Amino acid sequence: MKISELSRRTGVPVASIKYFLRQELLPAGRATAATLAEYGDEHVQRLRLIKALTALGGLSIAATRNVLAAIDQADSSEGALGAVSYALPVPMAAQSAAGDEEEAEADATAGAEVAELLAALNWQAPGTSPHVQGLTSALKELRRLDARYAPGELAAYARLAESVARLDLERAAGVDDPVALAERAVIVFAICAPVFELLRRLAQEDQVRRRAAGDGAEAASPR
Amino acid sequence: MKISELSRRTGVPVASIKYFLRQELLPAGRATAATLAEYGDEHVQRLRLIKALTALGGLSIAATRNVLAAIDQADSSEGALGAVSYALPVPMAAQSAAGDEEEAEADATAGAEVAELLAALNWQAPGTSPHVQGLTSALKELRRLDARYAPGELAAYARLAESVARLDLERAAGVDDPVALAERAVIVFAICAPVFELLRRLAQEDQVRRRAAGDGAEAASPR
């Protein structure tokens, strides 16, 4: 199909498709002549994925490019999952102005806290993982805001996160082709994470309501 | 203190402080003359909060303004929590081009799905809640991407979300002043939500590693 047809089928303006081509989010069509190329269903699907990542997942073009590249390079199933997980933008990717010594100390404290947490949970994660780094800088910032987690609190969250992750992986199970798996993983990570956030907010809302109704007393149905 | 001192204490450039004043993120100082104003500790704290929300929480200036306004208007504790929760930007705030009929149908299906979920969980939430709407459009989009949740799967996530929310509220408990509570809630919502996301990713990472080690077999320590 030609570009106009691709546009019609996906609802993406022709100019935007050209933009995505330039940005290498979308592979070029098969050229049939100097000014003519043929696009296929894979382009339709890729465009849908791009729209999902940018519009719903809120990813930038650059982040989307990384994620898509990770998908395309996926050769094994685990590789696919890992690559996608690393390619997705990490919340709170540090910022802190360069290091005076007070800064360095806060860094070390937060780092130790993270290491301790990982050990307590028996989670394996390389210190180079962007997630570990993100967690470290988040804890540092919370400390600065005087809102650090109480001891054990973070671990409690982590255990729940573990359960959520278990569900996530089950959702991704049963897909064998690495590329299809990577694509599924992107959706799970980028779209379903916000869904969980929404559920969490709804749950908070509900519990606030219950407490208000019960006049500040206990939350209803603690089990 | 004068603006330059405020800048020195917070590390925010003077020009940016002026920008925040213009954007009404920061209340004006107490004017002592036509070209002189006095700032206080509350300005230091507010600036810290602004930085946390924008740099860490990734909120836009407009979103930050809403959140801060919600904080300032908080008169009761529940009101504070609700206002903050609603003021924070909702992930995936819909997009879908206007309604052909296929569209409307998808809308209705997703809406019913959400209503059913809420009923099953016995959660109270008005249909006007931005979270309900966000959830609806997310489900719609997942359906379009052919990645909908299996029956019961969403409820399983929701139950975990409930546990997380319970932890959240405990974290916010014990603060009586509505404004302080609202501020705490903002931190919990905007900073700790990304923290949970990081934990989730780490947990996924760990489990993928375990499965790979166990050569695709079961996840280690399912309990």
Next chain:
DNA sequence: CTCAACAAGATACTGCCACTATCCAGTACT
């Protein structure tokens, strides 16, 4: 008292990002 240094506020400018529009040869159908 004077004057350099700083203050507040208004306005204008900058850089980045995600598009969007225009232009140019080069097909393709009729």
Next chain:
DNA sequence: AGTACTGGATAGTGGCAGTATCTTGTTGAG
């Protein structure tokens, strides 16, 4: 032959988040 459309290159747009400059006013050291 002519019109409509194509791919590709390049330039322009609008929004956002600051940053810089300019004007007028204030202050405090000499």
